[in-house]
Amino acid sequence: MKLRSAPPARPDRPEAVVGVAARVAGKFHMNNPRRFMRARHRNTLRALLLGIAALGCAAAAAAAAFDTPGAGAAAARTDHAAPTTDAATLKLIDVALAGEHRSAQNKARDVYRHPRQTLQFFGLRGNQSVIEIAPGGGWYTEILAPVLKDHGHYAAGVAPPKSADAEDSASMKALKEKFAQAAQVLGTLHTVPFGPDVTEMAPPGSVDMILTFRNLHNWMGGAWADKALALMFKALKPGGILGVTDHRGNPSVPQDPKARSGYVNQDYAIKLIEAAGFKLVGQSEVNANPKDTKDYAQGVWTLPPTLTLGEKDRDKYLNIGESDRFTLKFRKP
Numbered sequence: 001m002k003l004r005s006a007p008p009a010r011p012d013r014p015e016a017v018v019g020v021a022a023r024v025a026g027k028f029h030m031n032n033p034r035r036f037m038r039a040r041h042r043n044t045l046r047a048l049l050l051g052i053a054a055l056g057c058a059a060a061a062a063a064a065a066f067d068t069p070g071a072g073a074a075a076a077r078t079d080h081a082a083p084t085t086d087a088a089t090l091k092l093i094d095v096a097l098a099g100e101h102r103s104a105q106n107k108a109r110d111v112y113r114h115p116r117q118t119l120q121f122f123g124l125r126g127n128q129s130v131i132e133i134a135p136g137g138g139w140y141t142e143i144l145a146p147v148l149k150d151h152g153h154y155a156a157g158v159a160p161p162k163s164a165d166a167e168d169s170a171s172m173k174a175l176k177e178k179f180a181q182a183a184q185v186l187g188t189l190h191t192v193p194f195g196p197d198v199t200e201m202a203p204p205g206s207v208d209m210i211l212t213f214r215n216l217h218n219w220m221g222g223a224w225a226d227k228a229l230a231l232m233f234k235a236l237k238p239g240g241i242l243g244v245t246d247h248r249g250n251p252s253v254p255q256d257p258k259a260r261s262g263y264v265n266q267d268y269a270i271k272l273i274e275a276a277g278f279k280l281v282g283q284s285e286v287n288a289n290p291k292d293t294k295d296y297a298q299g300v301w302t303l304p305p306t307l308t309l310g311e312k313d314r315d316k317y318l319n320i321g322e323s324d325r326f327t328l329k330f331r332k333p
Contacts, residue, residue: 083123083208083241089147092126093119096146101182106139109305112322113213115143117286122243122329126151128208131201131235133157133194133228134215136171138178142186144211145179149187157194157201157210194231196224202235210236211243214325216269217259229276233332242278242330244269245287247300247323262300266326273330282329292324 085093093116097107124130126147135141135156148154158172168176179189192201210232219225232242249255249263270280296302300323302309307317 083125085120085124089124089126092147096143099185101185102142114286118327121284121286121327123241129153130209131155131157131192131207133210133212138175140213145186155190155192158191159195160193196227198231201231204234205237207235207240208237209241213245214247216244216246217262217264220257220259225272229273233277236332238332240332244328245325248326250294263294278330279333281331284327287325287327289321289324291320
């Protein structure tokens with residue numbers, strides 16, 4: 001009996017190897033039943049061993065496919081230890097963004113501030129303890145507080161009163177009013193002290209995430225950025241996340257240590273924050289704006305929403321939109 005050559009083994013189809021071996025064994029021994037039975041056992045075992053070997057080849061091939069420079073580089077850019085936003089939290093963010101407690105004016109700025117994508121990049125989760133530093137009028141507070149109300153904890157880091165009977169600042173009054181008007185949505189307003197004379201804003205190592213939006217340049221201007229970052233580092237848990245956005249300066253222009261234009265060069269910001277002990281684990285371009293030329297006489301406040309020049313060239317600056325911003329994610333080791 002003339003046998004046809006078996007097709008070459010394919011690592012990606014080990015079942016084909018087993019099938020071919022079994023068919024060959026059957027054709028060769030059908031004329032002698034006893035020899036056929038003995039050979040059948042031997043060849044079945046041989047076929048199984050060939051199949052196992054083929055599976056090993058397939059696994060090796062699959063491993064090799066992932067062990068490429070491109071895949072390795074991508075893995076190196078991914079910080080698997082950092083928290084990621086789950087589907088339930090994203091749904092809460094969407095509900096908060098659409099909520100009636102947000103004014104039409106605030107909602108109109110979503111196109112510039114990209115809150116959903118920004119918070120997802122930072123890895124916000126609904127069960128975290130989060131401090132928002134210097135929330136101002138509470139633009140992000142309207143989103144963060146509802147997300148954290150039921151299973152997490154939101155606190156605003158604000159300047160402490162100068163005395164026990166001191167009047168609230170304008171921003172603090174606005175924040176209290178905001179919570180009073182939408183208590184069912186926002187929950188209870190919690191605050192922690194934050195300022196150049198504060199030594200501790202929360203129990204050390206107790207906070208999951210600290211977020212600050214467009215504030216770094218203010219601390220630089222007040223010459224206490226190092227103290228601000230030290231306060232945040234102290235409050236965060238090991239592995240805790242610091243999310244920072246700010247107006248991104250022109251890298252070809254030397255950084256003004258006082259950031260008088262409101263712009264901060266991204267590399268400068270990273271070095272400043274890493275000097276406080278943080279580790280950079282992610283960068284996002286979600287808040288980038290290539291139209292921003294960053295060369296205005298009145299600084300970043302020339303652009304919306306401030307529009308410090310009033311009606312002068314208003315349409316021009318509205319067309320540019322809000323500033324180009326870096327979005328950086330750090331972790332406390």
